[in-house]
Amino acid sequence: MKNLPLTNNIRKLRFNASEMTQQELADKLNVSRQTIIAIEAGKYSPTLELAFRISEIFKVSLEEVFQYTPTN
Amino acid sequence: MNLNKELFTKSEFILSFIFLGYFLFATLQEHNFVLLYFLFVSTFIFANIILVLVLLLVTKSKKIKFDERDKFIETKSYRNAYISVIAIINIIIIYSIFDNNIFQPFILFSSLFSTLFISNIVLNLTKIFYYKRGV
Numbered sequence: 001m002k003n004l005p006l007t008n009n010i011r012k013l014r015f016n017a018s019e020m021t022q023q024e025l026a027d028k029l030n031v032s033r034q035t036i037i038a039i040e041a042g043k044y045s046p047t048l049e050l051a052f053r054i055s056e057i058f059k060v061s062l063e064e065v066f067q068y069t070p071t072n
Numbered sequence: 073m074n075l076n077k078e079l080f081t082k083s084e085f086i087l088s089f090i091f092l093g094y095f096l097f098a099t100l101q102e103h104n105f106v107l108l109y110f111l112f113v114s115t116f117i118f119a120n121i122i123l124v125l126v127l128l129l130v131t132k133s134k135k136i137k138f139d140e141r142d143k144f145i146e147t148k149s150y151r152n153a154y155i156s157v158i159a160i161i162n163i164i165i166i167y168s169i170f171d172n173n174i175f176q177p178f179i180l181f182s183s184l185f186s187t188l189f190i191s192n193i194v195l196n197l198t199k200i201f202y203y204k205r206g207v
Contacts, residue, residue, distance in 0.1 A: 030139070031137065031139040031141070032137040034141075038206055044206050046140070
């Protein structure tokens with residue numbers, strides 16, 4: 001599996017947001033559930049637009065959702 | 073409910089693989105130009121009818137979402153398919169230097185059609201790879 005330098009707290013934020021399911025989040029973002037699964041697993045780095053939309057849904061800043069850890 | 077696009081890619085891959093085999097087997101049996109053209113057209117139409125029927129059966133009550141990740145994977149897959157087409161055409165051109173028999177219409181057409189099938193297989197294989205590994 002590909003290791004991306006981007007980590008995220010989407011799973012934690014979903015549970016804090018009254019245990020929102022992956023499907024509910026996908027419907028709100030108008031993407032497929034597979035895309036949410038891939039983002040959560042760190043297999044896909046979303047576009048800036050999608051990243052901002054995720055942070056907007058959870059009403060937090062972008063840095064609270066995504067963290068960048070550079071790899072050598 | 074969303075359906076996994078991996079399933080579609082896999083079914084398309086298997087179908088294109090089966091039809092490449094069928095096409096090659098049929099063309100090796102008969103060295104007739106008109107029959108070859110008929111075989112290609114019939115194979116193409118038959119493959120697409122089966123694919124549409126399978127998709128209709130699977131997606132009866134489900135909708136498919138095509139988002140940015142799918143677009144990204146598709147772009148990479150088409151790039152690889154394009155590279156494979158160019159590579160095969162180059163191989164055919166280089167091979168023609170050593171063997172002039174390749175310029176016979178039958179061989180040229182069958183290699184062109186096989187190239188299209190192979191590029192489709194490469195396209196679907198790349199898609200499966202990126203869906204599994206991630207982009």
